[in-house]
Amino acid sequence: MAAPAPNPAAGPVLKLAEPLPLDSGRSLADVEVAYETYGTLNAERSNAILICHALTGDQHVASPHPITGKPGWWIRMVGPGLPIDTDRFFVICANVIGSCMGSSGPASAAEDGKAYAMRFPVITIRDMVRAQVALVDALGIETLHAVVGGSMGGMQVLSWAANFGERLNAALVIASTARHSAQNIAFHEVGRQAIMADPAWNGGDYYADDVGDPRKVGPESGLAVARMAAHITYLSEQGLTEKFGRRLQDRDAKTFGFDADFQVESYLRYQGLAFTDRFDANSYLYITRAMDYFDLAEEHGGKLADAFAGTKARFCLVSFDTDWLYPTSESRTIAHALNASGLPVSFVELSAPYGHDSFLLDVPELDQVVKGFLQ
Template sequence: MNGDRGAAGTVASLGELGLDSGETLPALDVAYETYGTLNEDRSNAVLICHALTMDQYAASTHPVTGKPGWWLGMIGPGKPIDTNRAFVICSNVLGSCLGTSGPTSMAPDGAPWAMRFPVITIADMVRAQAKLIDHLGIDRLHAVVGGSMGGMQVLNWDALYPERLDNAVVIASAARHSAQNIAFHEVGRQAIMADPNWNGGDYHRGEAPSAGLAVARMAAHITYLSEAGLTEKFGRRLQDRDAKSFGFDADFQVESYLRHQGIAFVDRFDANSYLYITRAMDYFDLAEAHGGKLAAAFEGTSTRFCVVSFDTDWLYPTSESREIVHALNAAGAEVSFVELSSPFGHDAFLLESPELNRIVAGFLG
């Protein structure tokens, strides 16, 4: 049932993959982690869909950073996604750099794909996940769960494979990427491509465009936080000094924090992967793919939905979650919705949240 085990965890080789662009990826590899045990009738599988900069290590130690899993508070024995009962799967998305096929993978000519890798979509990511689920011998998923870009994948799972899932949990997400979010992504992409080391994406023999990728991460990270959270955590406090430097070093704590986030990010992520995944998010518009009517994406679904938003999330505000809920209602789907209060902005879904834990545990239980 499993693939080959390596530095990226378990990797399954899954053959060709047709893409929305019309191109075909000749050889698809998907890296994934599993937790818990698949039951005899294979009815307890839960798929976790990760966000832009996350990976398959949702509840296990990251091999590069050594840090614990990014959703360790949500997944595990006795936790909301209870591995005493559920067989949990988390795969690295298509286009990423932790073992699944992407621009860092080897092309048929033996060199990295780099910018020759075909442009991908959220739906392509979901089709790759479906091939993995097939590989694992699972016909139907008890649940698909994801936040942010992971929530987009959850929505696309129901749009593409409604007969294959019972429950869907969509957290801090949206049914399309807004103009504002496309704009932030473009700033990040331009920062990467303006780095002299980017070299048209062909940097695998030399220095990576680390400065550009760090700036892209800094800009994006601001959108994951809230103004109230930044003020509470940093305010205008100075960094390790009693007075302003009257220069351009990191005078303020918030500047130092963002620089740290940028530097830490380049150690675990690939610049070209960042370009590809942000473009896939920008192309995401579930209504556009269904004649301009979002409700049509869910027509006839029997999936139960739980939609969660956070009141300080300005990246994917509650209004966008309500749009999803209204479309599900119009399609006659069973849906629960809650807006949670948090000072932490978009990142709230990744942080310890007793309310979110209670909601997910209750819904899946």
């Protein structure tokens, strides 16, 4: 078992004093939660909004990524005067546990000083939320103005409402689902198998002593393939056709070979390779597993409406018409459950050509919905 990498968090890191209890029955000691904040907490401590990130996201919502140097992943949404207005709100985002941007994950040091690798416990969406609750406690915040998230972030929002429902006044769930479908699980399993099939995965034990970062080592080929497969599910057929169609990449004719003749091939290869620069393959295994395990109704006796018995939060659900990963029908199921619980819910399907990725992209109607809901 190789040595863990130094903590790559660029911002503050909370060390939990107590072991974190997990859904598996195990507990995780010495948990670290890396996070970012934007704006100022008011004297009443009533203006905090927690943003929950997606599978490969991180806490750098509105500040540059420390590895890639790219702008934060939601700068169109979070900032002064923006829909999630940091002039008014104290915005928090924490790296989920299991990830690789500073919160405890498989690349972190276990008690023996070596990287957990596959000794890291399998976690759930609710476990991620438990770590966030500890962070919110540490920040001295009793009640969040809102919890907001898209995709896996939306699952966390639902889990907050279901398990810590008295701690939030509003829940904004974008392009998400209350449970992973068979097709969702199937695509994740392809990605996991691609990683595990790579000999460089080595049973998860690929963290080198002489490498200062858990990324850029390990099963890069397998992780790239996993990312390519997943990336297709984030885009719509329509979006791919509009963006690439059958256009060729820097050539006038097909080469009758196996180079990336088509732009869409070149794009996917780039997306796959670039991903390996910033993400840990074992984290990809653990986080996809957490998503596949997510079934909010199952956690609450099999009836989704029962999951929301402990909250008085108001809800907003947003879906996108071209999102085939978590289609509108998934949001509708949640809306029906909230209606059955007698909770206030607004639900809108927006039209955007970008598929699941729409929640991250230029969809002005989404800005309006978010701004209006958070008033």
